[in-house]
Amino acid sequence: MFSNYEPKDGFDEYFAAPNRPRSCFEPLISSLGHLGLEEISRSHRAAETLLQQVGATFQLYSGAGTDSSERILPFDPLPRLITAADWAGLEAGLVQRLQAIDLFLSDIYGEQRIINDGVIPRDYIETSQGWRPAMVGITPPLGRWCHVAGLDLIRDEEGMWRVLEDNLRCPSGVAYYLENRRVMKRMFSSLFHSHNVQAIDDYPSYLFQTLQDLALWTETPKVVVLTPGSFNSAYFEHSYLAQQMGVELVEGRDLFCQDGRVWLKSTNGRQVVDVIYRRIDDDFLDPACFRSDSLLGVRGLMDVYRQGQVSIANAPGTGVADDKLIYTYIPEIIDFYLKEKPKLKNVTTYRCSRPEDLNYVLDHLDKLVVKSVSEAGGYGMLIGPHATGKEQMEFRQRIQANPRNFIAQPTLYLSTVPSISHGEVYPCHVDLRPYCLRGRQQWVSPGGLTRVALRRNSLVVNSSQGGGCKDTWIVQDNVPSAAVPC
Amino acid sequence: MLGRVAESLYWMFRNIERIENLSRFLEVSSAMDLDSGMAIEPWTPLIDACGDRELFQAVKGRFSAEEIVDFLVQSKNNPSSIRNCLNLARENARQIREVLSNEMWEHLNAMYWRLKNERPIAGLPSQEWLLRIRQDCQLFYGIADVCFSRGLGWQFCQLGRLVERADKTARILDVKYFLLLPHGETVGGVVDQLQWIAVLKTAGGYQMFRQSRQLSITPKGVAQFLLLDPNFPRSVRFCLDGIYRSLSRIDPLQASSESPLGRHVGMMQARWTYTDIAEIIKYGLHESIDRLQQDLNDLHNQLEQVYFQAPQSFSPPHSSNQRTA
Numbered sequence: 035m036f037s038n039y040e041p042k043d044g045f046d047e048y049f050a051a052p053n054r055p056r057s058c059f060e061p062l063i064s065s066l067g068h069l070g071l072e073e074i075s076r077s078h079r080a081a082e083t084l085l086q087q088v089g090a091t092f093q094l095y096s097g098a099g100t101d102s103s104e105r106i107l108p109f110d111p112l113p114r115l116i117t118a119a120d121w122a123g124l125e126a127g128l129v130q131r132l133q134a135i136d137l138f139l140s141d142i143y144g145e146q147r148i149i150n151d152g153v154i155p156r157d158y159i160e161t162s163q164g165w166r167p168a169m170v171g172i173t174p175p176l177g178r179w180c181h182v183a184g185l186d187l188i189r190d191e192e193g194m195w196r197v198l199e200d201n202l203r204c205p206s207g208v209a210y211y212l213e214n215r216r217v218m219k220r221m222f223s224s225l226f227h228s229h230n231v232q233a234i235d236d237y238p239s240y241l242f243q244t245l246q247d248l249a250l251w252t253e254t255p256k257v258v259v260l261t262p263g264s265f266n267s268a269y270f271e272h273s274y275l276a277q278q279m280g281v282e283l284v285e286g287r288d289l290f291c292q293d294g295r296v297w298l299k300s301t302n303g304r305q306v307v308d309v310i311y312r313r314i315d316d317d318f319l320d321p322a323c324f325r326s327d328s329l330l331g332v333r334g335l336m337d338v339y340r341q342g343q344v345s346i347a348n349a350p351g352t353g354v355a356d357d358k359l360i361y362t363y364i365p366e367i368i369d370f371y372l373k374e375k376p377k378l379k380n381v382t383t384y385r386c387s388r389p390e391d392l393n394y395v396l397d398h399l400d401k402l403v404v405k406s407v408s409e410a411g412g413y414g415m416l417i418g419p420h421a422t423g424k425e426q427m428e429f430r431q432r433i434q435a436n437p438r439n440f441i442a443q444p445t446l447y448l449s450t451v452p453s454i455s456h457g458e459v460y461p462c463h464v465d466l467r468p469y470c471l472r473g474r475q476q477w478v479s480p481g482g483l484t485r486v487a488l489r490r491n492s493l494v495v496n497s498s499q500g501g502g503c504k505d506t507w508i509v510q511d512n513v514p515s516a517a518v519p520c
Numbered sequence: 521m522l523g524r525v526a527e528s529l530y531w532m533f534r535n536i537e538r539i540e541n542l543s544r545f546l547e548v549s550s551a552m553d554l555d556s557g558m559a560i561e562p563w564t565p566l567i568d569a570c571g572d573r574e575l576f577q578a579v580k581g582r583f584s585a586e587e588i589v590d591f592l593v594q595s596k597n598n599p600s601s602i603r604n605c606l607n608l609a610r611e612n613a614r615q616i617r618e619v620l621s622n623e624m625w626e627h628l629n630a631m632y633w634r635l636k637n638e639r640p641i642a643g644l645p646s647q648e649w650l651l652r653i654r655q656d657c658q659l660f661y662g663i664a665d666v667c668f669s670r671g672l673g674w675q676f677c678q679l680g681r682l683v684e685r686a687d688k689t690a691r692i693l694d695v696k697y698f699l700l701l702p703h704g705e706t707v708g709g710v711v712d713q714l715q716w717i718a719v720l721k722t723a724g725g726y727q728m729f730r731q732s733r734q735l736s737i738t739p740k741g742v743a744q745f746l747l748l749d750p751n752f753p754r755s756v757r758f759c760l761d762g763i764y765r766s767l768s769r770i771d772p773l774q775a776s777s778e779s780p781l782g783r784h785v786g787m788m789q790a791r792w793t794y795t796d797i798a799e800i801i802k803y804g805l806h807e808s809i810d811r812l813q814q815d816l817n818d819l820h821n822q823l824e825q826v827y828f829q830a831p832q833s834f835s836p837p838h839s840s841n842q843r844t845a
Contacts, residue, residue, distance in 0.1 A: 264614060273615075277618040298522070
């Protein structure tokens with residue numbers, strides 16, 4: 035099955051070289067060989083049908099729920115493996131990073147030491163799209179801001195893990211991570227026999243615990259999930275998480291503020307709400323505080339929040355910390371608050387706001403990936419080596435017009451994992467989004483959502499650009515003194 | 521429970537019940553269609569049984585077996601076609617997936633995708649196809665029965681299902697009764713046994729009728745069974761008993777004589793419990809069933825007012841401020 039497989043452009047996670055699998059993959063590669071490509075393809079199709087039937091779908095923004103714009107996230111059946119030892123290091127790095135980020139948020143919305151000490155210029159923070167002046171002076175319960183984070187990690191050409199982006203507002207995708215595993219177990223159970231795979235089903239329990247922790251004023255907190263509604267593209271995930279936690283899924287119109295509390299309208303009277311796991315952006319939370327045209331939020335919510343009578347997860351205003359420009363300061367942030375060295379490295383990044391970086395970027399547009407700091411989802415970026423001269427020209431003008439809005443990174447050849455592409459096994463580029471929870475305790479999901487660029491040679495893993503996903507296994511590396519470690 | 525959640529549960533079950541009834545109607549008619557010598561063609565009454573004659577004439581115009589089947593099974597212009605009901609039931613479920621058991625959702629969703637990925641039916645549907653639809657609905661009920669908690673949500677499901685069922689049982693009887701007993705002919709005249717057997721089968725009650733009656737099939741006997749039998753789960757009386765029971769579990773006060781809703785349901789239940797079939801026929805079967813349908817519509821409207829629309833007393837304070845300002 036892998037006899038013609040040739041790793042290319044980046045670190046291949048299965049194979050060190052053609053026909054030389056890394057040690058911990060040997061049992062899996064042998065199980066896959068037993069199944070054979072034909073059988074795998076058959077189960078692959080069945081798995082995709084199953085994902086459709088369980089409703090693990092997203093909606094393209096175009097209309098009602100009953101039209102054909104409902105899609106599954108393409109699913110690739112060849113699992114990605116990460117050794118437990120490797121994972122332990124990653125986990126420690128994530129915990130450290132999020133701890134520093136929470137301290138950073140408390141500081142910039144509080145004393146602002148990091149600004150006053152001259153580490154980060156004030157205007158970088160206050161011009162960030164994620165900056166919310168309404169949060170100044172507010173300390174969320176437990177001093178925690180990012181209760182649910184989904185950082186995007188990649189492995190560079192040497193296989194070293196790096197953080198590509200911090201998603202600290204409403205990271206999505208966790209439902210696919212959980213449902214993919216369920217489908218894998220059903221359709222590819224034999225593969226699991228070759229490895230001791232760490233279970234992931236307890237995510238909803240930890241999420242629920244994390245949310246309950248945020249209601250300091252009661253022993254019996256009422257938690258709800260707040261969704262923009264059933265036409266939202268991620269509605270599946272909202273209803274899935276509410277169902278898994280056994281809490282109510284509400285829309286803004288189901289809630290109201292009265293007598294200093296937030297209430298749920300129900301068939302048998304009003305019920306007080308303690309914690310809101312919101313899956314809508316800051317701007318739409320409260321028309322009295324943020325965007326006044328918002329129909330999705332709850333009028334008066336921020337007043338109740340300021341009085342400490344309701345918790346919102348994640349706290350409003352966390353977006354300033356996942357601004358792509360602030361990202362470049364994370365090593366300084368970790369040093370400033372924790373006096374530690376970052377356990378997880380950033381990707382080398384040029385700040386166009388700095389004149390010498392700007393010149394370098396403009397001189398090397400054909401080699402760099404340039405990103406707008408205010409756009410996500412693979413939009414608003416230039417991949418230099420794949421861009422035409424005209425596209426580079428246009429981007430040059432955009433950068434010069436507003437340098438603060440751009441950063442640049444060397445073109446990264448993300449690591450590859452064998453994937454089914456046009457009926458054969460092909461090395462496709464992947465990233466990883468682990469989910470980190472922070473309430474009284476902190477918890478990192480074992481593995482996470484592996485996104486895979488299923489278009490051959492594409493480096494963009496976003497679902498809007500032809501990306502899919504894979505099941506991700508944390509496994510014990512039981513093979514002693516192997517020739518090629520993982 | 522949120523009013524809109526209660527409403528989605530109600531409609532989800534109501535739509536499934538509608539699909540189940542429609543598929544049984546079609547199953548019986550397509551079996552009758554194969555028999556020779558039937559005095560009455562089996563398709564047109566289905567349009568009347570669904571109360572859709574006007575819509576049908578507007579959309580299709582021509583009464584042929586194929587057009588009627590197309591209208592009832594898949595026409596986009598008929599909001600109550602099997603396909604539309606399934607789309608609606610699935611959308612109801614999708615919106616409130618968080619309150620359903622996973623197995624219920626997955627079954628309904630699988631049914632939805634199966635039909636969606638299938639080509640539309642040309643000509644007449646096979647009995648097998650209709651049977652599969654009906655059994656999918658019944659499987660859905662079975663799944664709900666074994667894994668859905670008997671809380672508030674369940675009661676709203678029951679309301680949707682029983683309101684729809686009472687309505688459909690009454691309608692099928694109404695239509696057939698009218699067709700089979702031409703004007704002037706008195707009850708007890710010459711009847712076509714085959715036709716009356718078909719009526720019972722359409723309501724899924726042939727064997728149960730036989731067991732409960734131990735008599736030959738008469739129009740009066742069939743009407744009594746389908747309207748007033750206390751034990752047959754598709755009879756109007758049985759449905760009304762269930763509706764009353766669910767209402768009292770949701771809120772005893774709303775089911776009592778203290779509330780308009782309770783009085784309305786109590787009156788309906790009394791009327792269909794303490795009446796003799798002879799009296800109904802004397803008053804006019806069609807008129808009685810007409811009244812039942814009106815009463816069921818009123819019941820639905822009251823459920824909407826009491827439970828599905830957000831209660832006024834919970835409106836956020838800013839709106840009352842605006843009123844006083």
